[in-house]
Amino acid sequence: MKWSEISIHTTQEAVEPVSNILHEAGASGVVIEDPGDLTRAWDTTFGEVYQLSPDDYPEEGIILKAYLPVNSFLGETVDEIKEAINNLITHDIDVGHNNVSLSEVNEEEWATAWKKYYKPVKVSDRITITPTWEEYEKVSDKELIIELDPGMAFGTGTHPTTVLCIQALEKYIQKGDQVLDVGTGSGVLSIAAAKLGAQSVLAMDLDDVAVQTANINVKLNKAQDVVSIKQNNLLEGVEERPDLIVANILAEVIVRMTDDAYAKLNPGGTLITSGIISAKREMVKEALKASGFTIAEVIEMEDWLAIVAKVPKA
C-alpha cells in the first residue's frame, strides 16, 4: 500500500488538538517533532538513553507528521483536516504557521519512519519509558519500566505534560490509593499509577482509539489486574470515590471538570491537572479555587504546567 505523509507546522499549544484531528481522520503513528526534545534536561546519568538528530527537528514551533493511506478519498481527508485545524482558531488556540504539506512514502519507509523519534527516556526518579521495540536493561532495582507502543493514541509518554503528571504521581500517590485517569490516551499515566502502588485505577477516554491503545499497553505492562479502562466523557456517571485524579487534557477542558472532581474526591484527595499552557495558569487556578480546592503546587516544563490541587481533610 502507498502512504502519504502529512506534515503540519504548528505550535506546542495545538499539538494535542491537531493530533486528535489527525487520529479522527484515520491517520496512524502521529510523530511529534519538538525541538525542545533536543535540549530538554533528560536524565542521562545512566548513559545514552536519548539519542536524537537535530536534522529531524524544526528550528521553532512543532511539526506533526502522520501517515494516511493513498486512496481516492485522500484529497477530501486532507481538506477536512485543514478545515478542522482552522476551526481551532475560533476556540482561541494558536495554530502558528499552520503550514500543511503532503508527500508520498513507500510501505517500508512508513513502517520505520516514525520509530526513530522514540527512545527509552528516564522521565522521573523512578520511571523510565521505553518503546516496545527497544531493548532496555534496568539499571537499578528501584527503577520502574513502562513499555509503550505509542502507535495510535496521544503520546510516547515523553511530552512535557505527561512527564509533569508522572513526576507529580510519583510524589503524591500513596500505596493503596484509588485513582482515576481522565483522558488516558496511551494509558501511560494509569500504568505509572499502578506501578507506583495504586490499588485500583480507572482509565477513561472519549476516543475509542485511545481506549483500544490503552488496553494493549496496560496488558503489555501486566497492569490489567489494577487498571480498568472505559470510554467516558470526563467524569460523567463515574461512581468511584477516588483518592487521586489525574487529568492531562487542555486547560479549557479541565475547567469544565473541577466541580465534579472536587465532589468525587475523598477528603484529603489530590487532583493533578496538566495540558495547561503557561498563559492559561490563572484561568485554571481560579477554576480550581472556585470549586473548593487549595493549590498545593504548580510545576513547569518548557511552556507547560501541571497544577496539583487538594481537597481539605475532613
Ligand SMILES: C[S@@+](CC[C@H](N)C(=O)[O-])C[C@H]1O[C@@H](n2cnc3c(N)ncnc32)[C@H](O)[C@@H]1O
Ligand atoms: C493530552 S492527551 C493525554 C494522554 C495521556 N494521559 C498522557 O498524559 O500522555 C489527552 C487525552 O484526553 C482525551 N480527551 C479529550 N477530551 C476528553 C473528554 N471530554 N473526556 C475524556 N477524554 C478526553 C483525548 O482523547 C486524549 O487521549
